[in-house]
Amino acid sequence: MIPRTEADMRELPVAGRPPAERADAALNRRRILRAAAEVIAARGPAAVSMDEVARAAGVGVGTVYRRFGDRARLVYAVIDDRERDFQDAFIHGPPPLGPGAAPPERLRAFLHALADRTEAQAELLLMAEADPPGARFRDGSYALYHMHLAMLLARIRPGADTAYLADALLAPLAANLFLHQRRVRGMPLERVKAGLDALAGALIAAPEPS
Structure with a gap:
């Protein structure tokens, strides 16, 4: 079940945190x-x-x-240390990335922060996502990102297919596409973020489903 309240998100553990060890x-x-x-x-x-x-x-x-x-x-x-910092920021940190801002602001802030996070370690993420195939979707971080976006989208567009839309917003931030845009097409990071803003803006402005 997707959490629908800020309290639900604040109680989520940070994915990938190692258990207590000998x-x-x-x-x-x-x-x-x-x-x-x-x-x-x-x-x-x-x-x-x-x-x-x-x-x-x-x-x-x-x-x-x-x-x-x-x-x-x-x-x-x-890459866990940086990942845990990122997750802590959107679950517990200050707004607009963390709780306290309006859902549309948090949605945009999250996509920008995830773009920065992908930029910082794109080659490592590319390798981790590709070996074995489909590893990206089995990683706990992806599930947490998806849950967070679905929660925000449910507040912005009640009744929409938030599970699909959350996947659609995360798709451009797969490391292989991100690196292709940055290194092959020469897109600056700000252009990538502007494209994410356009996608998010289209969802926010879309009419409610009948």
């Missing part, structure tokens, strides 16, 4: 994430492999697989 498990996690970040910084996200990260971290490759499952989850863990 000291040795927490140490291994830090070693693995530090090693993965160093591989990415040195040679780019495409160079990340579970074997190489295990060697750099000084742990067995089985430990890496048990802790993270696959390469996509490892990459998501590397």
Whole structure:
């Protein structure tokens, strides 16, 4: 069920927050994430492999697989700190991104903030979203974004198909399309944000469904 109140959203946990761990498990996690970040910084996200990260971290490759499952989850863990900050901002932070602003303002603020967030780590997000195929939609962050947008859209357009519309607003922020627009078509970030504003504005101004 989609939350319909600010209180519902404020009670949502931040997706991806690691559970409490034993000291040795927490140490291994830090070693693995530090090693993965160093591989990415040195040679780019495409160079990340579970074997190489295990060697750099000084742990067995089985430990890496048990802790993270696959390469996509490892990459998501590397970007988790920024992701948790972003999620905290739209769930608990000040308006217009956080609670307190009118739904149309929050909708636009969220799309702009998500564009900034994608800009900051687009290559990592591209890798995480593509490996394995469809990983973007299985990640807890996407589900949380969708829930948040659906809640705002339900307030703006009661009775609309908010589940579909939330997916439609998130589609332009898939990392592959975002990077194509930014690097192949040469669109500045402000143009991307203006396009998101146009999409949001069309939804906000649309007549109520019969």
